[in-house]
Amino acid sequence: MKITDIRATTVTVPLEAPLRHSNGAHWGRFVRTVVEVETDEGISGLGEMGGGGESAALAFAGLKTYLVGHDPFDLNRMRYAICNPTASLYNNRTQLHAALEFACLDIVGKKLGVPVYQLFGGRVRDEIKFASYLFYRYPNPESGHGEVRTVDQLVEHAKALKTKHGFTTHKLKAGVFHPDYELECYLALAGELPDDALRYDPNCSLSVEQALRFGQAISGLRNDYFEDPTWGFSGMRRLREKLSTPLATNTIVIDFEQLATNVRDPAVDVILLDTTFWGGIRACIRAAQICEAFGLSIAVHSSGELGVQLATMLHLGAILPNLVFAADAHYHHLLDDVIKGGKMGYANGCIPVPHGPGLGITLDREKLEKYAELYRGLGGYPYDRDPGRTQWYPLLPNTDFADPRDGRTPDLRTR
Numbered sequence: 001m002k003i004t005d006i007r008a009t010t011v012t013v014p015l016e017a018p019l020r021h022s023n024g025a026h027w028g029r030f031v032r033t034v035v036e037v038e039t040d041e042g043i044s045g046l047g048e049m050g051g052g053g054e055s056a057a058l059a060f061a062g063l064k065t066y067l068v069g070h071d072p073f074d075l076n077r078m079r080y081a082i083c084n085p086t087a088s089l090y091n092n093r094t095q096l097h098a099a100l101e102f103a104c105l106d107i108v109g110k111k112l113g114v115p116v117y118q119l120f121g122g123r124v125r126d127e128i129k130f131a132s133y134l135f136y137r138y139p140n141p142e143s144g145h146g147e148v149r150t151v152d153q154l155v156e157h158a159k160a161l162k163t164k165h166g167f168t169t170h171k172l173k174a175g176v177f178h179p180d181y182e183l184e185c186y187l188a189l190a191g192e193l194p195d196d197a198l199r200y201d202p203n204c205s206l207s208v209e210q211a212l213r214f215g216q217a218i219s220g221l222r223n224d225y226f227e228d229p230t231w232g233f234s235g236m237r238r239l240r241e242k243l244s245t246p247l248a249t250n251t252i253v254i255d256f257e258q259l260a261t262n263v264r265d266p267a268v269d270v271i272l273l274d275t276t277f278w279g280g281i282r283a284c285i286r287a288a289q290i291c292e293a294f295g296l297s298i299a300v301h302s303s304g305e306l307g308v309q310l311a312t313m314l315h316l317g318a319i320l321p322n323l324v325f326a327a328d329a330h331y332h333h334l335l336d337d338v339i340k341g342g343k344m345g346y347a348n349g350c351i352p353v354p355h356g357p358g359l360g361i362t363l364d365r366e367k368l369e370k371y372a373e374l375y376r377g378l379g380g381y382p383y384d385r386d387p388g389r390t391q392w393y394p395l396l397p398n399t400d401f402a403d404p405r406d407g408r409t410p411d412l413r414t415r
Contacts, residue, residue: 001111003070005038006063006100010055011371012378013306014335017146018138018412020386020402022175022203023394026053027381027412028140030330032306033057034338034368037103039072045106046359047099048308049276052383055375059096072104075282083279094255094279101280102312102359109358116315116359120285123318127350129326131169131199132161133302133333134189136176138388139409149404151188158189161332162196165346169197169224169326175205178401179214190221197326201227204251207397208235215243224299224325225270228252231396236267246270250301254278259287263294270325272301275312284316292322300327307339310351311359318353338371340364381414 012029019026033056035047049056066081082097109116117123134157139147148157158170170189174182179202186200198221206214211229218226225248229239233252240247248270253262254277262268271291273284291298300317303309310331317323326349337343340362344351354360386392388410389402 001043001071001073001107002040003037003067003072004040006060006067007036007038008057008060009034009036009368009372010057010375011306011338011368012375013337013371015333016137016335017140017148017333018387018410019135019173019330019333020137020176021135021173022205022398024382024384024386025138025388026304026383027387027414028138029378029381030304030306030334031055031375031380032304033060033099034306034308034363035060035099035103036363037067037072037100037107039107041111043107043110045072045103045110046308046361046363047101047103047106048306049095049099050304051380053381055380056096059093060099063093063096063100067100072107075101075104078104079279095276098276098278098280101282102275102308105281106358113357115353115355115357116281116312117318117353120281120319123353124321125318125353127352128300128314128317129169129350130167130329130346131171131326132158132165132167133328133330134158134161134170134172135333136173141409141412144409147407149407151185154185155188155192158193162193165332166348166350168195168349169199171199171201171227171328173201173203175202175398176402177404179206179210181404183214183217186218190218197222197224199224199227199248200229202229204228204231204396205394205398206230208238210397211235211239212242215239215245219244227272233261233265233267237265240267240269246297248272248299250274250277256287256290259290263290263296270297270299272299272328273316274301274303275309275316276303277301281312281316285319288320288322297324298322299325302328302330304330306334307337307344307361308359310344311354311361314351314353315359336367336371338364338367379415381412386410387412
């Protein structure tokens with residue numbers, strides 16, 4: 001079997017409302033590039049990649065000469081064709097490789113007539129538990145609904161998601177407002193959802209001292225972990241020495257050199273595995289096995305997915321015996337998807353693992369074209385800018401937080 005073509009289509013799919021984070025915002029929609037790898041046997045595979053609000057289509061087009069004629073079963077060779085470690089100093093293609101690996105695994109599974117999880121020894125669970133992913137949100141500029149800014153709005157939103165989807169774990173994406181205000185919000189969540197697990201993730205925006213105060217203030221709550229409170233191994237080690245809550249990361253341990261460093265001199269307890277950031281499903285499985293050997297915990301991270309990447313997260317979660325935490329997903333914020341059947345559904349906070357050949361999902365061509373046309377009309381957006389604070393750039397640690405009293409609706413136009 002040989003690869004004959006690689007096609008990349010950039011889409012933008014609307015969200016319920018713009019999502020705010022410590023570095024900027026998702027401007028009311030996700031921009032994702034859907035990859036299709038075709039073969040001489042008529043079997044094609046699907047991949048997906050983000051891009052910080054921008055298209056990755058040209059980057060995939062540039063890799064066609066590397067991969068046309070390549071056997072999709074030869075994944076080890078493909079890794080070095082695309083991600084040679086020394087060449088990657090100049091052209092880091094880790095996330096591109098991930099999307100292409102997704103597609104090749106999809107092809108291999110379809111060729112053999114088995115789900116992707118079967119390629120790695122089979123599944124240990126039939127469904128994956130997810131956390132609600134709580135964001136501070138601007139109002140939807142068209143409907144005026146969906147704002148999450150006040151304590152009451154955050155609690156109401158979390159309770160609504162719990163009622164609708166059955167979540168029993170809740171993660172607050174934070175670092176938007178001053179940590180004192182966000183502590184008030186977090187304590188309110190804990191008070192209203194006393195039987196549920198919680199996570200706080202300020203995206204490294206706090207100083208070590210701010211993170212220490214925050215961590216001490218929440219130490220008696222049902223915390224799964226304290227995620228990326230500050231930047232860097234040294235700062236995280238200082239916190240780990242003083243806090244009882246486990247520390248987690250998806251920023252400072254995202255490759256094997258960093259994982260080795262954390263094994264030798266621990267700074268974090270929970271490694272969040274992202275099928276895109278780590279370069280594919282196979283790398284995540286290998287990392288999870290290393291974590292298991294050294295007594296480190298793992299969870300599945302979300303970098304803002306449509307159904308194609310969500311399928312990779314589901315297959316990964318099905319494989320890993322040491323996955324004990326609920327997975328992250330932005331998915332419930334989406335209004336639609338580009339796969340047949342529409343958005344996958346939650347039941348009791350879980351999504352079933354697809355059991356069809358390959359990734360077990362199929363593109364909806366009409367939806368793909370609909371949201372590709374929407375992207376052509378709207379273009380991208382700068383993920384690291386806040387549309388409500390046009391002259392603001394984040395620092396690490398941040399010292400200039402947004403004002404929770406500011407209820408203005410920003411202009412989301414980028415053209």
